[in-house]
Amino acid sequence: MQRRGFLKFALGGTVGLAASPAIWTTLYDLAYWTQNWGWIPRLQNGEDLSVATVSKLDGTPLKVRVVDGRVINTSGNKDNAYSAGGLTPLAASEAQLLYAESRIKRPLKRGPDGGYAYTSWEDAESILKKKTRNAQGSLAFLTSDSSSSLNDIFSAFTAENGSRDFFFMPSDEQAAAVAWNTVGGSGSLGYDIANSDCILAVGANFMDSWGTVAHNRAVFKETHPTGENAEQAIYYAGAMQNNTAVVADTWLPVKPGTEEIFLGAVLSELIKNNIMADSSLSALASRYSIEEAGKACGTDTEQMKKLVSALKNANRPLVFAGTTEGQSLGSTVHMLAIAINAVLGRINQDGGMVALPEREPLLPSAQRYSDIFARNFVAYSMQIANGMANAPKLLFINDANPVYALSKDAQVKECLAKIDYTVCFAAHWNETCAECDLVLPAAHGLERFDDVYTPYGSGNINWTLAKPVTAPRYQARPVGELILALADELGLSLGVNDIPSLLEMRANALHADFKEYLESGDTYQEAFHDFSVPTLNFMPLHSKQAKAPLSEIALHTYINSAAGNPSTGIPPYANRAITEYQLQDGLCVAQMNKATAQKLGLADKQKAVLETKNGSMPVLVRFYEGVMPDVVAVMAGLGHTGFDRFSVNKGNNILEITQIDMEAGSDLPVWLSAVNVVKG
């Protein structure tokens, strides 16, 4: 065919196509195609529900959004007066933790080669049964969450098996309980933060990681209305400008390890300012002075004087002590805090330190908290590791991660190695699982019945119910049910058949409507009523030798509450909430002020090595003038080896090389580390 003929044909074709919709519609189709990439997940609609429950991570009342049976996200429960709808960063990641890769899918059994292999529940249960039988009388149980009523089942189970070795992980709560006990207090110690008009928190990072955080912050919200004057003064004493310090009216720098001297000085200054106190306390107070404290604690004496007069002139002052990462300072500081509240006449007062009625065990053989707190796991672990005590035949670890959370001093690994058989119940694969013989998939907090009963830091008796918003995923099972089933198998009767009925027993004990609270997710609160002032005996304090302050540079470990806890690892979204001042280039950041750095001969953003008695780890130096002199601040909660991609390869675990000493007398663990940072 001739060229021109063809050209005409082509021309005709072009005109024809142009006159048809084909090209234009296809262009549009292409436009739409470029807008919906096939490999990006599509959205799924469905029945959209909002279910009320409570976070088992930190007791924050929740509204969980469930779409078509899938848990979408968690938000605060606005209808809940106790939290006023607030949401903590940790509770905000419940949904992601529920679906996390680190969830344990099926029972795991450690083989002779030390490797883990999946096994069936039938097998796992028969092992549990056999081991428990053989362990007769030599069973130990470790758990971390002291607020759950399910502890009655666990402690009862332990007791029914002829053992009393039921432990909680070390905590401020334990230290305070021991202190309260020592000075002759009855019931459990509470802090009526809601009704106080002037708070002195020593160490306790109560706006972020100490006590009933959601409630504490709801109180802050109420007492600090935006654009108006605050109705509550907050004094925070600690080594660093942390989350609490930045919103406190005054930050008083106190070097780690000198909290006792600081509180003593406050006590003596109060008495100097003619606050009535009994002879025993005056005598005690004479040991301390503001001047001395100024030197030892590094606190400005003028500031301390201001603080004291503020406490003196306040209507409802409240003083309490604690730690930032919820570990223990020993009992002395708590006794001193109690003493100060006592001289201020703040024991069993509105907005003061209150003696809450001790929780009555729901089950006949369940152990009393006062007894449980009398034993501490760190000491236990050390003794077993050193062969000073007989290792139990069987150890149950529920929702706790001692291998990660406790330092080398506690010798947890050695302890576990000495125990014939160790069983770990966990929702997520953690460092402790990797040391146990049998690892069982536990139901996540949103998959089970549970409750939060008067958690440490409460100022009244309060109670919130947790209910499953979705069926347990994979092969996970609620540990409570599991233990009940096991007890049943072994022919032990714990006095309850299932978890809901246990929780109902709690409800009845409180005269609360179980169904109603289950439905509403509301928090039952019992106004504090027993205002009778107890007579306390502070003589035990006299026998205490004031701890000598560290001459060297002290380590201050703190946590970023968004970044999870030892049982959760770092939640998927938390990576963005971990700041450059906490983790950078895969290194833990050691924050210190310029003066300290110069002392150590370090420059800003310099790679260095942090050393304690227990070892060393690489860090990145960052200057931060919000850290007091002679203190190095490092974030705890990094350097995981368990969990999933969001937790691993992120810095090192500072907790591993922190130093634990035993407090004379109480034998409680005290976290205090001298630290050195050298050029790396």
Next chain:
Amino acid sequence: MDYSKPIDNALFPKGCERCSFTQFSLFMLIPTALLIWGVIAAFVVLYQGLGTTGLDDKFGFGLWITLDLAVIALGAGAFFTGLLRYILNIDELKNIVSFTAVVGFLCYTGAMLILVLDIGQPIRAWFGYWYPNVHSMLTEVIFCITCYCIVLIIEYIPLILEQRLFEKNTFIQHLAHNFHVYMPLFAGIGAFLSTFHQGSLGGMYGVLFGRPYIFRDGFFIWPWTFFLYLLSAVSAGPMFSVLMVTLMEKITSKKLVSWKIKQLMGKIGGTMLIVYTIGKFLDSYAWVNDILPRSGLTFEQMFTGFVYSSVWFYAEHIALVIGIVCMALPALRKIPAFFYLGCFVTCFSIVLNRFVMTVQALGIPVMPFEEWRWYWANWAEWGAFALVLGYAIITIAVTYRYCPLFPQEAELNKK
């Protein structure tokens, strides 16, 4: 068949000598290597996403945008020479106009190659036409650049048509002829389009009032910035072409364009440079004394360290002065050393300008509690540059070898 000549000599432009095919092939290995590096980089970027570059949320613009702006300025020789040759009928320029066209073509197609990598969704690039935002300077740039690219292709075609291969083919001869007839029209269109996008490239930065380092307003955005960018292009463009010619002369060890023509180009560029420099100094003055204080910032706050030091700011201006001295004073211009120095520093100043306007402008902390941030282009970004470089060298080498790129070459190199 004359075996003393390269095997492909039948294809050489009339009366021109070329090196042996082997030698040519060996030379081509260099750009080919660059090309391969570039292709790998491009593949990685397109396949895995822009995370494979050194860019981040603070430096959304980096090396690539800098290069785009630079080459488009340097490629301006094309439209400007075309304008002078075809519209203003400065006839001597016919000896270099087709070369400038090729340089321009390479600069623009190169820039577009990089842009395709630079945008996160290349496959949506055409949205610029489908759903345009008439307020956006970028829309205007996209529009003009793509259109002008077509013009450059049209300007390139005749060169190919004049290949010896098609000597006998009368149809193509006619076509070539017609192209030449209509070239003034295309030159006109080209000049029109370029004028606009060269200007709006400046506007692109001038409108960013969130970036006090590059923001201009009122008189200093229109017409000032607009013409500044245009002038910077038309002064650097011709000089860049001259530099390229000279570079090729060095490589081929032949005279390709007469010194007279080069001088003419330099003179033209020099004249433009004077106007640009005056404008630039006024602009900088206005920026320091008006824009900055109004933003609550000081001159010192705009600079830090070495990469962001004020050295570059001063260097950019000083280079312009040197350029003027070399190009505007006939006495100096006639001395090759000064002439080429002048050309070089001018291009240097323009490229530097595009760099600070892009990278430094983004590195500066605008929120007082921010820190300075640094940006380093990584292998993938340099790879894209290599891609363009390799592609350009290959194209120009082949064009030179087989097409009558330099009308003067034959008689300039008579034995």
Next chain:
Amino acid sequence: MAHFKDFAVRYGMVIDLDKCTGCGACMMSCQAENNVAPQEDAGNKLRALNWLKVYRLSNNKEYPEHETVFLPRPCMQCGNPSCVTVCPVVATDKNEEGGIVSQVTPRCIGCRYCMASCPYHARYFNWFDPYWPGDLKEALSPDVSTRPRGVVEKCSFCHQRLMKAKDKAIANGEDPLALPEEAYQTACTEACPNGAIVFGDLNNPEHRVYELKQSPYAFRLLERLGTDPQVYYMSKREWVRRLGDNYLGHEETGSPERVLLNNSH
């Protein structure tokens, strides 16, 4: 410079910096609400995709005079957004009642011109395809479309919540343009346990923000640039307010001698 119409409803925030502990609850709930893909390594903060980012501010004094403040930074939803006019494909715009700057990612070509223009760094780029490992995609909300690689995204004041609130109002025969404050709150506002964030219609006297924004302690970030943000901050501390904008040494906080652009409400 294009001019934006005055809206009858202008949603905005007043964030009390004296009440922010910097805990990050807002950041966490924001990500869950808006289907932001988790990031395995968010160590490089210039690559960490935060619609809402919490900055740590310092008064730059040495111990013991040093003070710290945390500043949450959502998108400012500027009255005169620098990002909107520059977008070549109208992927972002400010044209709906409420004055929220919209970002439609399926339209975005990823040129990042808007990011270069935003002085608040409120815009983020998807450097890689989003990835929800394991079963995490189960938790995707049906209300916010997922974004592929190569597009820019940013805070939208959880406008999906506004859409729902409007629907509810319509279904109950109420005026969708006069929503009560509690009918529409962003995820971060609800999350903050300290109530540091107050959210509402800046034009509506019945909403708290209306009064709060007029407080002598209220200020906006980089006001003198003329972006006219719909997000206000509050602090009783002068150094904090001064850090909110660039001031020449002699200028008084809150009252610069000259401004770059003047389009304030």
Next chain:
Amino acid sequence: MEDKSKEVKPAKKCCGCGFGPFLVGLVLALVIGWSVIPAIKLEEKKQPIQFNHVVHIENAGMACEECHFIREDGSFNGLPNTASCAACHEEAVSESAEEKRFIDEYVKKGREIRNEWLVYQKQPDNVFFSHAVHSLERCANCHTEFETTQQFCNICHLDVASTTTPPVYKENRISTYSVNTMKMPECEACHANPGHYGTTNASNACFVCHK
């Protein structure tokens, strides 16, 4: 070669072949453009259950609103879920094979029919369509041409009320959208109409429809 070039040189008058080739090309292209290409672009899909509207409306006397209604919170219950079907279809109420299959496959297995049903007007993830706002009550203020809600719904939706088996679902292979899905220009027919603004607030702003 030679003669052709001769033929070319004058290059003014057309060669002998006339308009034939042009017409052939034109017709061919029109056929392809109008029928062939649209046809191959579409993929036909079948609904999971051959639902019979007529039976439910006429025999069972159900009203549209019993299954398709706006919820309290303003969201739209477009499709009934298995549970609500099971209210009647716990056990078979007819001899229909499809009903039996529905009961066995969905009701008994607790499978959610709503998640499998192909929605003819399905909008992509980035679109938020509010049924609450597009109601007859609101539009009837000006648009008096609609008597019944059903009529009104059929502006966008297929009139399925009179079907005994669901219409075939046609999906565009390129865009993966249903052919019946409204595209933005169709939405803009109303939204970009200045006449609407003020009376309905139906602005054409991005965030009116996009999410």
